[in-house]
Each structure stands twice: as C-alpha cells, then as structure tokens.
Amino acid sequence: MRLTDASVAIRPRNAWEAIDLGVLLARRHRGLLMTSWAAISLPIFALLSLLLWERPSWALLLFWLLKPAFERLPLYILSRALFGEVPSLGGSLRAWPRLLRPQLLASLTWRCFSPTRSFELPVQQLEGLTGEAHRQRLAVLGRRNSGSATWLTVIGMHLELALWLGLVGLLYLLLPQGVSLEWDWEQLIFAEQHDGLWLEHLSNLLYALVLVFWEPIYVACGFSLYLNRRTQLEAWDIELAFRRLRQRLTGAAYALLLGAALLLAQPAPPAWAEAPVDPQGPLAERLLQQPLTSKAAHDAIQQLLDQPPFENRKTVTRWRFGADAGDEAAADQGDAALVRWLEWLLELFNGGYLVQALEILLWATLVSLLVLLIWRYRDWLQTFAGRLGLPQRRPTTAPSVLFGLEVSPESLPEDVAGSVERLWDEHPREALGLLYRALLSRLLHDLRLPLKASHTEGEVLALVAGLAQDELHRFSRTLTTCWQDLAYGHRRPPAEMKTELCAAWRRLFPAELPA
Amino acid sequence: MLATARPLDTRFRVETPEGIDLLLRPAGLVPRALAFAIDLAIRGLALLALFFLLGALGQFGLGLGAILLFLINWWYMVLFEVLNQGRTPGKQWLGLRVIHDDGTPVGWAASLTRNLLRFVDLLPFAYALGILSCLSHPAFKRLGDIAAGTLVVYRDSATERPALPETEPLPPPFPLSQGEQRALLGFAERREQLSAPRRAELAAILAEPLAVAPEQAEERINRIARGLLGPT
Incomplete structure (x- = not known):
C-alpha cells in the first residue's frame, strides 16, 4: 500500500x-x-x-x-x-x-x-x-x-x-x-x-x-x-x-546541500520572494479556472479604454484674433483677459457705481410694482373710495352745447323772458331757440340733469318727466313741441303762446327776475 | 489512466469573481435522508396536534385545518429555508444548510423550485427518482436541486483552538509551502489521537531532511510547529 x-x-x-x-x-x-x-x-x-x-x-x-x-x-x-x-x-x-x-x-x-x-x-x-x-x-x-x-x-x-x-x-x-x-x-x-x-x-x-x-x-x-x-x-x-516533503527536500542534490548549509545558518528567506512574478501577487495571472481569465479581462479593458467613450479625440474649429500667435499664447491671453475682466468687476463693486445702479433698479421695481397694484385694483378703489373718505369726483362735466345749441349759462342773456318777448314778433325762430336753450341750461346747471350731447329732445323730455315736477314738465312739453314745429316743420307757433310761455317761464324760474 | 485523474474529493470548489476559492462540502444521501425524516416527523406531530385541536371546532376547524395542512405541506420547507439561513429543523440538527450553487444564501425562487419539484423526486413511488439522482450526481443533487441550482452543504462549525505542546519555538530550517506547514502543525495538534509508536514512525520520515536522529525528530517537529504558530 x-x-x-x-x-x-x-x-x-x-x-x-x-x-x-x-x-x-x-x-x-x-x-x-x-x-x-x-x-x-x-x-x-x-x-x-x-x-x-x-x-x-x-x-x-x-x-x-x-x-x-x-x-x-x-x-x-x-x-x-x-x-x-x-x-x-x-x-x-x-x-x-x-x-x-x-x-x-x-x-x-x-x-x-x-x-x-x-x-x-x-x-x-x-x-x-x-x-x-x-x-x-x-x-x-x-x-x-x-x-x-x-x-x-x-x-x-x-x-x-x-x-x-x-x-x-x-x-x-x-x-x-x-x-x-x-x-x-x-x-x-x-x-x-x-x-x-x-x-x-x-x-x-x-x-x-x-x-x-x-x-x-x-x-x-x-x-x-x-x-x-x-x-x-x-x-x-x-x-x-511528510513523504512528499521529504521527497522534495532530498530529491535534488542542491536542496540537500542547501538544507545542510542552512541548518547551521539562519532560516532561509521565503523562496517565493526571488520569483520574477509573485504567484500570489496582483500581477500574477488569476482566475484560470473561469471562462474569463484575468489576462483576457485586462486586455479587453485596455482595448475598451482606447475607444471613443473613454478616449475623446475631436477637432474643434473656432474664430480667434489674428494677433494670437499659437495655441499656447492664445490660451494664456484668454486667461489674462478673464483676469482683467474680473478685476474690473471687482473695481466696480468697490467704487460703488454698481451698488448705486442696483439700488435705483430696486427702488424703480418697487414703485412700478405699487403702480401696477393700484392699476390692477382701480375699480375696487373707485367703488370703495367714498367709504374710505376720499373726495368724491364730479361724475360728469356738463356739456356746453346740445343739439348744436349753446347751453352754457354765460351765453344766455340776463332776462330771458324779456329777450324772448322782444324777439318773438320779428324773429320767432331765435326767440323760441333762446327759450329752449335757456331751459336746457337750467336743466343742466340748476336741476343737475345728467344730459349728454347725444340726447334727443324726446329723451330730454323723458328725463324731465322723471323729475316729477308737473309744471316744469308741462312747460317743457309745450316748449319742445313748439320748438320742434318751428325748427323742423317751419310752422310758426300761435301768437297767444308768447305770453303763455313767458309767463310760465317767469313762474318757474323767478330768481332770474331783476330785483 | 485513473492515476492521472484528479483525486476524488467531497469538497466542491467555487471560484468567486474576486478569485477566491470557496470550499463547499455537499452533503450526501444519508444525512439528507435523516434530516428529511426529522422534518417529516415534526410535520406529522404538528398535524396530529392540529387534528386534535381543530377537531373540537367542528366545521370551522375542518376548514382551518385544510388551510394549515396546505401551509405545512407546501411552505414548511420553503419558509424555513429562506428565513432561517437555509436550515429546516432537520437540517439544523444534522448541520446542513441549503445554498445556491455559487455559495450565496438560498432565495425564494430557488427554494420554491426545489421544494415544488420534490414531487418529481417522489416519482414513481417513495422518492425513487430522488434517491437515484442523489446517488448519481457528483454534488449529490436530487432533481429539484438540479432545476433550482441549489446545493445542500455541511455547515462550517467554529474550529477550536488546538493545543500545541509547550516547547521552545524553532524557525523552520527550510521554506515550507502552506500545505506542508499545515501538516507539521497537524502532527503537533493531533498527537493526542496518535499512538506513540505511530508518532515516532511519522517523525522518522522527516529525520533525514531535518538532519537529526530519528529519535529526536518528533521533538524537533513539535518545536518547528510551535515556531510556525508564532507567539500566543
């Protein structure tokens, strides 16, 4: 055995x-x-x-x-x-x-x-x-x-x-x-x-x-x-x-000699230290049992590293100043320019110009924001300004001309009724026109009717009816009918109308009578 | 022809991508059959206890019992293997565990596969196919193991620190490979198990390379082993 x-x-x-x-x-x-x-x-x-x-x-x-x-x-x-x-x-x-x-x-x-x-x-x-x-x-x-x-x-x-x-x-x-x-x-x-x-x-x-x-x-x-x-x-x-060890040590003559010599001397350094490639070291080939050995893997990795995703070689073309001599110099100059620009920027900061500009910009932004806010809520402000105690603005300004007729009080004579009576016989058109103008002016300024230049005579009548003053309404209706007949129909009003209208006028607006 | 073949060994070498050899020791039919018998007994006892317990509950107990029967039959092995490091109680008793072929802990998929295919191993009757497969496979796999890529191995137990004789340490007089160092240490460690004549006989083999008389070889080897162990 x-x-x-x-x-x-x-x-x-x-x-x-x-x-x-x-x-x-x-x-x-x-x-x-x-x-x-x-x-x-x-x-x-x-x-x-x-x-x-x-x-x-x-x-x-x-x-x-x-x-x-x-x-x-x-x-x-x-x-x-x-x-x-x-x-x-x-x-x-x-x-x-x-x-x-x-x-x-x-x-x-x-x-x-x-x-x-x-x-x-x-x-x-x-x-x-x-x-x-x-x-x-x-x-x-x-x-x-x-x-x-x-x-x-x-x-x-x-x-x-x-x-x-x-x-x-x-x-x-x-x-x-x-x-x-x-x-x-x-x-x-x-x-x-x-x-x-x-x-x-x-x-x-x-x-x-x-x-x-x-x-x-x-x-x-x-x-x-x-x-x-x-x-x-x-x-x-x-x-x-033990038998294998003995065979290894005594099998070769040099081993025997060495062994005998080394027994008297120090223990030998480990044998594997002298080997050109350390069999246990990282450079030694490993994974020999597997389909992918360490050497094959290393080669494949090197090959991959030489290929595009890792080794990016590309040609770049761009414009440069003619003064640039070479790539190196250009690169240096580019760097220098950058440094100068940075210094200038720093100076700006230190000098305070930039700070001032920024301050103005910020204030301007704030003001414009406020304006924008007010503009945005202008309707709201209009609605609630009264409650807030703001002065009420006059809603409308009275027009000075209606149907091509001057209605401002300044254009009227002091004694309207007297002027009408004087003009009635020779110039009935002017007389009725004056009376009608005077009525409109009174409606506008004394009774504050919101008349607009676009209103017609009929609409003015309707507004007057809304005032609920029977006499004024009757007078206005009579006057308007007479005026329309004369102005558009060229029919003279009956003569008895002269006294009736003037009397009614004096009754309605007695304040204008001379004291 | 056979002399040149690799010596038969029960160890299974798995080389990791890092180039480290993991030594796995696949477990054969006898310990596995015993582990299975233990698990079978545990399951049988559990079912018996359930039978008596649930019998008192009538119709409801019958339904519950059916569910538990299913769970115990199909999930006993899987749950223990996945959640208890590849060990069912029987395997734990016999020092076995289930792992993947590459030495990693067994997962749900592999464990389910190997335990569902248990019913192929059962064919045609009484695990005949499983027995034949287990005895014929070099890593003792049954059909479920082959399909799932799993391996039943012996667990490594913690090694005790061996006692070496108290002698004056001596550096080895010649370079020693790892295996040779192990043999020298093993000789010193296992001296209690060996008879005195056998120790002398073994030591005498190395008397000539050590350049000592055969009678002193044993002492010399013990001293070298002590030197290899280093200060303790």
Missing part, C-alpha cells in the same frame, strides 16, 4: 462526509462494480428461484442471507482501485472464490445481522483478523463512526424498500389498461395458493436488481468510513504530506 498512489483526497473527515466519499468512489467505478455484482448474484438468484419455485419467500430469504458473501467482491475491487490498480472484470470474478474462503460461516450467520456490517467487513477481509484480535480491533475502530455506520445500514434498508416500491410502482404504471383492470388486490395478496407464483418471483427479481444498484454503494460507504477512521487514527494525511 502506497499512500502517494491513493486516488482519493486523504484527509480526516466527519463521518457523514466519509460516507459521501464512498458514494463518489462507487460512482467512479460504477460500471465494474455493478456488472461484477450482477454477474455473481443474478445466476445464484436464478438458481435459488428455480430450486425453490414453490416457495418464493424462502428463495428471497436465502438470497438475502448470501449478501455478505457477495459483498466481498465489491470490497476487493474498491480496495485495489483505491491505489490505482483497478482490476478487470474477469480478474475480479476469478478472485471471488478465493475471497470467499476465510470466515465465511461467521459472515453468513451472526455477523450478517450486525448493524455496522459494512464498517466491519474491511477489518475482516483486508486485515484478515480473527477471533480476539478482530474484536479488539473493532473496539478501537468503532469508538467513532460506528453510529454513522449504523445509520447507513438503517437508511440502506429503507432505501432498498423505497427503490423496490418504486420499481413495482413503475411496472404497475406501465401495465396496459386492460391487464390492470382484471387484477384485484385481494387476488394479489392471496395469490400464493393460485397461479401467482411468478408474480412473487418477479418481485424477488426486482429486489435483486435493486441490490445491483445499491449494494456496491453500501460497501463503498462502509469502506470509506473504515478508511476515514484509519486516517484519523494513523494520520495518513500527515504521513502523505
């Missing part, structure tokens, strides 16, 4: 991991293990079934009891394969009878029922121990990991059952519908008495097939548990590392 040839990574593991390693070991050699198991177990199963055709349960029991005998073959294959000498199928089958000889009876009887059977098998078969030595060895090895070996067996039993049920279920699912309809569960259970023997043998065969898959794994798990225990007890991993 040479540990350096081991095909598994040797290190102390916990018990569950050791079992997992067994699964991996069986997986690697699965073809050989399963075919060899099938090659020895299936013919014996067939023989047993034929011999005990009438009693299928007995055949199954006998086959089950023979399991430890079959288990020796996978263990043999695994123990050879562990150190790289995988036997051929023929070689392992030929070796099997020889493996069967020692302690077959014990294996097939009382040791068959041990819950840690898989763990004990290597002690018996590979170490060849018997009797007291076997017992003591098991006591030492079994101090640890035996609990896991028991669980392995328990799980294994359930697993055999689960796989067997799975196979039965699969077969049942694959049955054509017509066949399955004929079956009856009662008939299935009590088929023994009738013609259902082949059915039982079929289920036995399924069990044998399950064992072809599972038993090599079970043996491998027990074997790896055993290996793990020995690795713990005998520090196989340390032995392996």
Whole structure:
C-alpha cells in the first residue's frame, strides 16, 4: 500500500462526509462494480428461484442471507482501485472464490445481522483478523463512526424498500389498461395458493436488481468510513504530506546541500520572494479556472479604454484674433483677459457705481410694482373710495352745447323772458331757440340733469318727466313741441303762446327776475 | 489512466469573481435522508396536534385545518429555508444548510423550485427518482436541486483552538509551502489521537531532511510547529 498512489483526497473527515466519499468512489467505478455484482448474484438468484419455485419467500430469504458473501467482491475491487490498480472484470470474478474462503460461516450467520456490517467487513477481509484480535480491533475502530455506520445500514434498508416500491410502482404504471383492470388486490395478496407464483418471483427479481444498484454503494460507504477512521487514527494525511516533503527536500542534490548549509545558518528567506512574478501577487495571472481569465479581462479593458467613450479625440474649429500667435499664447491671453475682466468687476463693486445702479433698479421695481397694484385694483378703489373718505369726483362735466345749441349759462342773456318777448314778433325762430336753450341750461346747471350731447329732445323730455315736477314738465312739453314745429316743420307757433310761455317761464324760474 | 485523474474529493470548489476559492462540502444521501425524516416527523406531530385541536371546532376547524395542512405541506420547507439561513429543523440538527450553487444564501425562487419539484423526486413511488439522482450526481443533487441550482452543504462549525505542546519555538530550517506547514502543525495538534509508536514512525520520515536522529525528530517537529504558530 502506497499512500502517494491513493486516488482519493486523504484527509480526516466527519463521518457523514466519509460516507459521501464512498458514494463518489462507487460512482467512479460504477460500471465494474455493478456488472461484477450482477454477474455473481443474478445466476445464484436464478438458481435459488428455480430450486425453490414453490416457495418464493424462502428463495428471497436465502438470497438475502448470501449478501455478505457477495459483498466481498465489491470490497476487493474498491480496495485495489483505491491505489490505482483497478482490476478487470474477469480478474475480479476469478478472485471471488478465493475471497470467499476465510470466515465465511461467521459472515453468513451472526455477523450478517450486525448493524455496522459494512464498517466491519474491511477489518475482516483486508486485515484478515480473527477471533480476539478482530474484536479488539473493532473496539478501537468503532469508538467513532460506528453510529454513522449504523445509520447507513438503517437508511440502506429503507432505501432498498423505497427503490423496490418504486420499481413495482413503475411496472404497475406501465401495465396496459386492460391487464390492470382484471387484477384485484385481494387476488394479489392471496395469490400464493393460485397461479401467482411468478408474480412473487418477479418481485424477488426486482429486489435483486435493486441490490445491483445499491449494494456496491453500501460497501463503498462502509469502506470509506473504515478508511476515514484509519486516517484519523494513523494520520495518513500527515504521513502523505511528510513523504512528499521529504521527497522534495532530498530529491535534488542542491536542496540537500542547501538544507545542510542552512541548518547551521539562519532560516532561509521565503523562496517565493526571488520569483520574477509573485504567484500570489496582483500581477500574477488569476482566475484560470473561469471562462474569463484575468489576462483576457485586462486586455479587453485596455482595448475598451482606447475607444471613443473613454478616449475623446475631436477637432474643434473656432474664430480667434489674428494677433494670437499659437495655441499656447492664445490660451494664456484668454486667461489674462478673464483676469482683467474680473478685476474690473471687482473695481466696480468697490467704487460703488454698481451698488448705486442696483439700488435705483430696486427702488424703480418697487414703485412700478405699487403702480401696477393700484392699476390692477382701480375699480375696487373707485367703488370703495367714498367709504374710505376720499373726495368724491364730479361724475360728469356738463356739456356746453346740445343739439348744436349753446347751453352754457354765460351765453344766455340776463332776462330771458324779456329777450324772448322782444324777439318773438320779428324773429320767432331765435326767440323760441333762446327759450329752449335757456331751459336746457337750467336743466343742466340748476336741476343737475345728467344730459349728454347725444340726447334727443324726446329723451330730454323723458328725463324731465322723471323729475316729477308737473309744471316744469308741462312747460317743457309745450316748449319742445313748439320748438320742434318751428325748427323742423317751419310752422310758426300761435301768437297767444308768447305770453303763455313767458309767463310760465317767469313762474318757474323767478330768481332770474331783476330785483 | 485513473492515476492521472484528479483525486476524488467531497469538497466542491467555487471560484468567486474576486478569485477566491470557496470550499463547499455537499452533503450526501444519508444525512439528507435523516434530516428529511426529522422534518417529516415534526410535520406529522404538528398535524396530529392540529387534528386534535381543530377537531373540537367542528366545521370551522375542518376548514382551518385544510388551510394549515396546505401551509405545512407546501411552505414548511420553503419558509424555513429562506428565513432561517437555509436550515429546516432537520437540517439544523444534522448541520446542513441549503445554498445556491455559487455559495450565496438560498432565495425564494430557488427554494420554491426545489421544494415544488420534490414531487418529481417522489416519482414513481417513495422518492425513487430522488434517491437515484442523489446517488448519481457528483454534488449529490436530487432533481429539484438540479432545476433550482441549489446545493445542500455541511455547515462550517467554529474550529477550536488546538493545543500545541509547550516547547521552545524553532524557525523552520527550510521554506515550507502552506500545505506542508499545515501538516507539521497537524502532527503537533493531533498527537493526542496518535499512538506513540505511530508518532515516532511519522517523525522518522522527516529525520533525514531535518538532519537529526530519528529519535529526536518528533521533538524537533513539535518545536518547528510551535515556531510556525508564532507567539500566543
């Protein structure tokens, strides 16, 4: 046995991991293990079934009891394969009878029922121990990991059952519908008495097939548990590392010489300090296991950095002063101009011109805002100015001319009635015109009627009616009719109207009578 | 041919984008089956207790029981895995946890996928497909794990500070790689578990490179290990 040839990574593991390693070991050699198991177990199963055709349960029991005998073959294959000498199928089958000889009876009887059977098998078969030595060895090895070996067996039993049920279920699912309809569960259970023997043998065969898959794994798990225990007890991993170290140090002559020299001197500086590229350093190539290695990534990044989004080369054309000699000078001058402008700005601030201008601007803004505010609410102010105590503005200015007639009081003579009486006979138009003008003037200035230049004679009459002065209204109506007749109809008013109108006038406006 | 193949190991190496190797230890069928059995027992007990509790409530209890049955059946694993760092009570008991393939904590999507596909693993009966898949996959995945990209691993337990023999420290006389330093330290740490003849046998391997007599090799290795450990 040479540990350096081991095909598994040797290190102390916990018990569950050791079992997992067994699964991996069986997986690697699965073809050989399963075919060899099938090659020895299936013919014996067939023989047993034929011999005990009438009693299928007995055949199954006998086959089950023979399991430890079959288990020796996978263990043999695994123990050879562990150190790289995988036997051929023929070689392992030929070796099997020889493996069967020692302690077959014990294996097939009382040791068959041990819950840690898989763990004990290597002690018996590979170490060849018997009797007291076997017992003591098991006591030492079994101090640890035996609990896991028991669980392995328990799980294994359930697993055999689960796989067997799975196979039965699969077969049942694959049955054509017509066949399955004929079956009856009662008939299935009590088929023994009738013609259902082949059915039982079929289920036995399924069990044998399950064992072809599972038993090599079970043996491998027990074997790896055993290996793990020995690795713990005998520090196989340390032995392996020490042997490699010794080989490294004594293998080459210069190392030997150096070692001898250095033993007397100081400890050597770490070897990797002299390497041209530190294998652990940032410059070393890393991520070698991945699709994108560190070198490829570095190259791709460099390539990207040379491309447009990162490397912006562009041509800029613009106007410049002719005096500028070159780019450098122009840039300098530009800077100088900026500095000067800033200085000028600072001076402005210090001199106070800018401050004054700003002040004016602010005041102007305030005033215009106020004006705007007043303009905006001018209607409101008009409505409520009276309440606020502001002087009421005269709403309208009296027009001085109505219907082309002068109505201002200044244009009228002192004695209107006398003037009318004098003019009536020669100039009746002027006389009536004067009287009418005088009436309008009185209406405007004494009675404050809001007459406008656009009013007609009729409208003036209506306004007068609104004053509710019967005499004035009657007089105005008579005068207006006479005036309209004369002015537009050229009909002279009757002569008796002269005295009537003048008398009415004097009655209505006596204040103008000379005192 | 097989001698040149990489030695079999149960460790699963995940290289992160930063170039750091994470060592994951996928868990195989036996501990997982035991964890499942524990979870199954817990669920069974919970349902039994609910049955008696809700039986007293009559029709309403029946409806409530149906809802709780659904929750316990379909969400027990998912809720525990996502909210309890990938550990159901059974997995916690056996030191297992569920993670993504890249070592990150398992999320809702992955956990739901792997637990809904449990019903594929159940086919055709009694988890037969799941067992076959688990025993055949190099990382012991069942079909739900393959679909969800998850991994059941052993949790790393806190390591205890090992006791080294009290001797005078000695610097190593030759440059040592990390693995070799570990082996020397391991020899000193595990001396309690090894028999005296075995210790002497192991130490004698290094007697020649250390340029000492085989009898003194063990003492010398312990001193070097002490030196490697540094002041404590």
